[in-house]
Amino acid sequence: MSNHLFGGTVGGVVDAHVHLWDTAAVQISWFRDGLGLPARVGADDLARATGTSPVPVRAAVAVQAADTEDEARWLVRQADAHGPLPGPVVLQYDARPGDPAAWAGAAQPVVDDDAAGVAARVAGVRLAVPGGAADLSDVAGLDTLCEGLAATGRVLETLVRPAQLPAVAALAARHPALDVVVCHLGLGAGAPDGAWHDGLAALAAHPRAHAKLSGLLTTAPDDDARLAVAVGAAVALLGPERLMFGSDWPMSARVALYDEVVHRTARALPPLSGAGEDALWSGTARRLYGVVA
Template sequence: MGAAVTAEPAVAPGLVDAHHHVWDLSVRDQEWITGDALAPIRRNFSLADLLPEARAAGVTATVLVQTVTVAEETPEFLALAAGSDLVAGVVGWTDLTSPDVADALAETRELPGGQHLVGIRHQVQGEPDPQWLLRPDVRRGLAAVGAAGLAYDLVVLPHQLVACVEAARGHPELTFVLDHLGKPPIASGALEPWATAVRSLAALPNTVCKLSGLVTEADPRTWTVDDLRPYADTVLDAFGPDRLMFGSDWPVCTLAASYAEVVDAARKLTDSLTESERADLFAGTAARVYRLRLSEAS
């Protein structure tokens, strides 16, 4: 799906938030929300909660991203997108290791809202095998994602970036989207070996990166924009604005910052860009990579 990086969106986009979540604990548990640090987000978050904050920040379209490895979540998200004038795309989940993954993707697209499916993601960060992406069954699944014209979101830890590079090199037809910069250790201030690994990934033309998730990788109580800047500068230099997209990571970001503060931090981190470059990072890249069909209102 390398062509997805350069494909034109339907219309000129407004501000796009390319990464957020919602969940309802009465529908299903979010088993990853455990411990005191995550306690503030162990409650329901809906599109109705997000809408006023997004609109106030100038966001006119979003991409809703999966949270759990449960097949039922993706149809629910597609139905939400179908009934929303905010959600333009859904990054869902499917079992990449299944021999029937191609059929599962095709069936998902026939569901209500199926036209909003723009990508697939799996919590690779939780896999104990650092080479999980390179397993033969997973690679077969990645090939099916590419053949379906979808992107693949990478949610990984820094030590898993080496496998990401090999997977992206082995699937030039598929666009890989690195979530949250690959979760660099911002709180520690260390750049290496993360920076070298992320530059290796960026060297491949079928990769893009989300400028997202920074505030929660920093110290959530004391972070400043200056703490985030070395990491943002690294991906700006490695990928360029036309292969970067803004994402809020709401509501996870609320552990460290409000929605408005996350948007403001992203603007400050990109204050050296031209107007055209900022348009790419804050909308154009997401519209191209995810092939978002944005309304005129967006």
């Protein structure tokens, strides 16, 4: 695939979803042998991976892999030393019940840390609850989190399953001043069925709701057809101005090399205007996360 198929994006891509970690430096609660993942993925590894992209990757948004303060600070240090790859960071939400000042949960000390621009690196907080209640009723402090993010101009990211999309839509309705981003289209490797479509449509009704074209690829022989259906529905419902490309690297490397993730995402897209391509591949992420590269 040649660069001209990316239209206006030839100036560069912003990858809205990558992860970094170093299990020797900080504990990652879910990491174990047998996952097919390296024990360390640093900024140097990210630079090598993105260097294979058919269109230059100018910046990347790093999403915290786990949820501890030590790991959050480690990730911010990587961004500070190696930005824009990675650049802005999104920290994970782990509630602190009984502490009303900690609207960002375990991430609060980092969000509040103005030393050497630490807090300025934090562009948002992610709620990762795909195994939780469909109505998100089991998330402590959820509305307080949303209020804190809106007040500080940060983004709420959500990692949810399709049955939870209506609850995310309801959350967006309760907090109209907040930018809400759904990772992996709220679908991931699942089938884009009617229930998922209805949930995404409910979310799309709110003008500050967004989604990432990330974490969608599988190794199934007919996966490109499934991907085209999901991506096409997302474009029709949200428009390219509220969508972002994300590689989900290095998780995606178990399925496809970085350049293939870019190629397959591009092939799945319906025809877009130049402005639409610019938004999806870079502009929306720049706007939401404050990317300056």
